[in-house]
Amino acid sequence: MKVNGEEKVLEKEILLSExxxxxxxxxxxxxVERNGEIIPKRNYKATILHNDDVLEVVSFVGGG
Amino acid sequence: MADRDWVLTKEEIDAALExxxxxxxxxxxxxxxxxxxxxxxxxxxxxxxxxxxxVGHLHLVDFDRVDVTNLNRQQYFMRQIGRYKTDALKxxxxxxxxxxxxxxxxxxxxEENLEALFQEEEIVCEAFDDPECKAMLxxxxxxxxxxxxxxxxxxxxxxxxxxxxxxRKIGKNFYLCGDGVSDSGNGMGLMAPRVAVCAGHEAxxxxxxxxxxxDGGQTDKNDDK
Numbered sequence: 001m002k003v004n005g006e007e008k009v010l011e012k013e014i015l016l017s018e019x020x021x022x023x024x025x026x027x028x029x030x031x032v033e034r035n036g037e038i039i040p041k042r043n044y045k046a047t048i049l050h051n052d053d054v055l056e057v058v059s060f061v062g063g064g
Numbered sequence: 065m066a067d068r069d070w071v072l073t074k075e076e077i078d079a080a081l082e083x084x085x086x087x088x089x090x091x092x093x094x095x096x097x098x099x100x101x102x103x104x105x106x107x108x109x110x111x112x113x114x115x116x117x118x119v120g121h122l123h124l125v126d127f128d129r130v131d132v133t134n135l136n137r138q139q140y141f142m143r144q145i146g147r148y149k150t151d152a153l154k155x156x157x158x159x160x161x162x163x164x165x166x167x168x169x170x171x172x173x174x175e176e177n178l179e180a181l182f183q184e185e186e187i188v189c190e191a192f193d194d195p196e197c198k199a200m201l202x203x204x205x206x207x208x209x210x211x212x213x214x215x216x217x218x219x220x221x222x223x224x225x226x227x228x229x230x231x232r233k234i235g236k237n238f239y240l241c242g243d244g245v246s247d248s249g250n251g252m253g254l255m256a257p258r259v260a261v262c263a264g265h266e267a268x269x270x271x272x273x274x275x276x277x278x279d280g281g282q283t284d285k286n287d288d289k
Contacts, residue, residue: 029195031202033235038206056234058202060195060218061257063248064105 002054009051016047020057031058074163081118089275090118096274097122099185101173101201103149105254106217107191108139109263110270115157117271122157122163123185124150127172137256138276173197178204182212187273189266190216206238213278215269219243220262222252229258231265231283239283241265 001008016039020027033056034038039047049055082090096119100107103126111122126149130140144152150168157166169181173192182188182205190201198216205214219242220229226244242262248254272281 011176029199031199031206031234031238033206033238036235038203038235038238039205040207058216058218058234060198060202060216060242061192061221061245061247061249062195063219063221063246063254064102064104064193064198064217 001049001051004056011048013048013050015045016049017044019049020044023057025057025059029060031060032056033058070164077118077161077163085117092275093118093271094120096270097123097185097187098122098270098274099125099182099188100191101125101182101188102191102193102197103128103138103153104134104191104193105137105256105259106220106263106266107189108149108153108219109260110191111153111157112139112160112187113132113264113267114270115160115164118161119270119274121167121185123167123169123170123182124153125171125173125181126150127170137254137259173201175200175204175227179208182209185212187213187215187270189212189270191263191266195247196259202238206235210237211272213237213239215239215241215266215273217241217262217266219261221246221248221250221254223258226258226261229261229265231269233283237278239269242267 001010035054096149097117098114100111103124104233111124114122130147130149130152132145134140142154148170150170154166154168157164188205190198192198202214202216205212231241234240269283272283
């Protein structure tokens with residue numbers, strides 16, 4: 001799997017929600033695109049990640 | 065020399081813009097419809113840039129009033145303190161070009177009103193301060209308007225390191241400007257020069273999208289991700 005441009009190997013299938021928690025993301029501050037498409041927040045717990053996925057997890061910081 | 069108090073005609077302004085930008089480019093900019101969500105350091109600078117190049121239809125959205133602490137980086141003046149940013153900024157933009165179509169909504173953007181607010185524009189510029197508001201808007205636009213483009217920003221606090229601020233294409237309709245990490249909450253405040261660099265990235269990308277189309281610009285091709 002590619003996450004933010006870096007190769008990661010998934011040991012087993014994992015839900016997106018579990019992956020985000022494991023990596024320490026704050027779900028209120030992120031946007032996730034898989035293979036170029038947005039994943040709605042309500043689908044995080046129903047989305048299974050695969051090793052051929054290209055994931056972009058944008059974690060917003062404050063300021064504007 | 066005293067300021068001239070007469071107003072240029074629409075034809076005079078258009079002729080000047082076309083002389084600078086070419087007629088073809090100007091027609092595309094004039095037809096452009098852009099929403100700017102958040103009128104702080106990012107949004108006020110983005111809106112001024114787009115107004116100067118003659119982007120024809122601007123939609124300004126913010127609930128807040130001008131505060132003394134805004135003057136270090138936002139395009140407002142002391143005399144405007146206490147006024148709604150939507151009103152203050154619209155007035156300024158009309159001083160640059162009185163023939164722009166400028167719509168304002170003095171509201172806080174929420175998941176509930178987002179769909180109704182951003183019906184009209186092809187491009188939405190995310191220019192909020194709060195990271196959760198940024199995420200809410202980006203997710204909301206991409207989920208509910210699969211055809212619209214969102215130009216967002218994250219990471220522009222502090223000073224220096226101009227070249228760390230860049231524009232990336234994250235997905236088909238999602239662009240992100242900023243260094244991705246400089247958080248205004250980490251003790252390093254927001255300052256005019258670096259916020260303006262980031263706002264310049266957002267405005268410059270929007271200009272490119274309007275002029276070259278969503279598949280015609282160079283930004284995607286230069287992407288180093």
